Amino acid sequence: MIENKEILVTGGTGFIGSHTIVELVELGYTPIVLDNYSNSSSSIIRQISLITGKKCIFYQGDMRDKVFLKSIFTKHQLSGVIHFAAFKAVAESVEKPLHYYDNNLVALINLLGCMEEFRVNKIVFSSSCTVYGVENSLEPLTEQMSVGKPNSPYGWTKWMGEQMLADIAGKSDLRPIFLRYFNPIGAHPSGKLGELPLGPPNNVLPYITQTVAGLRKELTIFGKDYDTPDGTCVRDYIHVTDVAKAHVRALSHSFNSNFDVFNLGTGKGTSVLELVRLFEKITGKPVNYQFGPRRPGDVDALFADVSKAKKFLNWNAERTIEDAILDAWKWEQYRLENEIS
Ligand code: NAD
Ligand code: UD1
Numbered sequence: 001m002i003e004n005k006e007i008l009v010t011g012g013t014g015f016i017g018s019h020t021i022v023e024l025v026e027l028g029y030t031p032i033v034l035d036n037y038s039n040s041s042s043s044i045i046r047q048i049s050l051i052t053g054k055k056c057i058f059y060q061g062d063m064r065d066k067v068f069l070k071s072i073f074t075k076h077q078l079s080g081v082i083h084f085a086a087f088k089a090v091a092e093s094v095e096k097p098l099h100y101y102d103n104n105l106v107a108l109i110n111l112l113g114c115m116e117e118f119r120v121n122k123i124v125f126s127s128s129c130t131v132y133g134v135e136n137s138l139e140p141l142t143e144q145m146s147v148g149k150p151n152s153p154y155g156w157t158k159w160m161g162e163q164m165l166a167d168i169a170g171k172s173d174l175r176p177i178f179l180r181y182f183n184p185i186g187a188h189p190s191g192k193l194g195e196l197p198l199g200p201p202n203n204v205l206p207y208i209t210q211t212v213a214g215l216r217k218e219l220t221i222f223g224k225d226y227d228t229p230d231g232t233c234v235r236d237y238i239h240v241t242d243v244a245k246a247h248v249r250a251l252s253h254s255f256n257s258n259f260d261v262f263n264l265g266t267g268k269g270t271s272v273l274e275l276v277r278l279f280e281k282i283t284g285k286p287v288n289y290q291f292g293p294r295r296p297g298d299v300d301a302l303f304a305d306v307s308k309a310k311k312f313l314n315w316n317a318e319r320t321i322e323d324a325i326l327d328a329w330k331w332e333q334y335r336l337e338n339e340i341s
Contacts, residue, residue: 004079005029007251008072008120010063010111011085012056013040015195016126016184018048019244020082022193025052027248032076034069035085036062038103039198043340047193063107066114073118080122082247083111086157089202090130090297093154104157105164112168119173124250127162127178129236129263129302130155136227140305143180143261152297162261169258177250182236182265182304184243186324187331194331195240196340204272205237205279205325209332212285219287221272223294226301232272234301236265239319239327249313265304266317275321282325 007024011017012033018040021031025048033045033056042060049055057076061068063085086104087093093100108125115123132141133148133155150156165176185205187194200216201207210216224231246264253260270278276287309315334340 004077006032006076006078008032008034008076008078008081010034010081010083010107012058013037013042013044014084016181016240016243017082017084018044018193019188019240020084020247021048021056022051022188023241023244023248025054025056029248031056032072032078033058034061034063034072036060039087041196041198041341044193044196047340050192051188051190063110064103066110069110069114073114073120078118078120080124080251081111081115081120082124083108084126086126088154090152090154091202091295093152094296097153100153100157105160108161108164112164112174115174116172121173121175122251123165123174123176124247125161125165125176125178127180128155128158129180129182129265129304131159131162131180134299134302136300137302140267140303141263142305143263143308151299154297166259175255176259177253178259178261179246179250180261180263181243182238182263182302184240185237185328186239186241186319187327188241189323189327191327191330191334194328194335196335204275205328208276208279208287209328211289212279212283212287212329213332213336217288219276219289220292221276221289222292222298224291228271228301230271230273233298234269234271234303236268236303237270237275237321237324238264238266238317239324242317242319246309246313246315249315253313260312262309262313263304263306264309265306266321267304267306269301269303270321278321279325279329282322283329
């Protein structure tokens with residue numbers, strides 16, 4: 001029997017989705033890509049083809065549109081889904097909670113309805129370290145910890161998504177994997193694919209690259225009075241291609257339970273100020289920054305215990321934070337030279 005390798009990738013033109021598509025194609029899968037371009041652009045499809053040498057099947061539409069979503073399941077024999085599509089800006093979610101609950105949860109509910117109807121049981125769900133609800137992790141966070149109260153409506157949408165999937169898995173053949181990302185950064189090592197924020201970036205590394213490229217006046221470091229060694233927030237930054245590879249591993253995971261959960265990080269925390277200093281050291285470019293007030297929804301320090309992914313997915317981060325910074329900077333320059341927007 002020939003294994004069906006069609007995988008639906010929702011949010012596939014976004015930052016992590018696009019890098020995952022490259023890995024899927026390289027390992028012989030056929031990604032079926034869906035996106036509504038609410039936070040990405042059609043130019044990413046061209047960049048993926050440039051790297052892989054293959055054309056992707058792509059559908060533009062909103063997952064909240066049930067008819068649109070069902071039409072994809074009707075056309076393809078899907079063997080699994082990687083679900084990236086969601087809004088992801090923590091501070092914006094504090095300002096516009098309904099916008100986040102509507103998009104992130106309605107999209108997931110519609111997707112699960114189609115998966116049930118068309119008997120597709122495998123789903124990899126983009127979750128986040130924010131579900132631990134921890135403000136300051138003095139020890140690395142492990143999957144065995146119970147989830148807590150996330151700090152933002154965005155975080156609650158991930159918490160609720162996991163809960164919904166776990167409940168359904170207990171009553172059906174659905175076998176979800178939750179990948180709890182820490183902080184994905186960087187770009188494809190070719191420099192031809194990377195994050196393409198629409199408007200001012202919310203995430204820190206694209207803000208740094210755009211500042212150094214002259215697109216932004218200065219980086220504001222949000223808060224310098226956190227309970228961390230230099231007063232700025234500490235996060236576990238992980239290269240996006242490592243994150244992408246974990247999704248492909250997750251597709252062939254053997255389950256011992258109804259669902260499974262894995263942290264994706266490096267196990268090492270880096271402060272915002274350290275990230276700025278590393279950028280300056282690696283690229284030789286000064287970063288113009290100032291300190292500003294804390295950003296709503298931010299927490300002091302988070303970093304991962306990654307031993308479970310190593311043991312059960314045979315996965316660990318292969319690239320360093322230095323690689324990620326260099327690749328992100330390469331991409332920023334490439335995209336400006338080639339006018340990619
Ligand atoms: P992204 O915004 O770059 O990609 C998400 C994509 O989903 C975008 O292209 C957007 O246009 C699309 N989308 C959103 N709502 C949609 C809808 N209703 N219908 C169709 N398409 C829709 O984000 P990303 O950084 O690639 O993140 C991917 C996933 O990982 C998200 O679920 C995010 O919450 C989660 N996550 C991201 C991070 C991070 O730091 N980047 C950390 C933890 C978890
Ligand atoms: C957050 C979420 C994560 C979510 C991700 C997607 C938490 C703990 N994590 O990551 O779940 O999926 O966003 O967007 O909530 N910073 C600045 N200046 C800037 C931008 C950021 O100082 O202009 C700082 C932030 O205060 C933070 C760090 O840089 O301390 C990283 O921020 P960011 O890249 O936005 O990621 P998180 O907020 O950690």
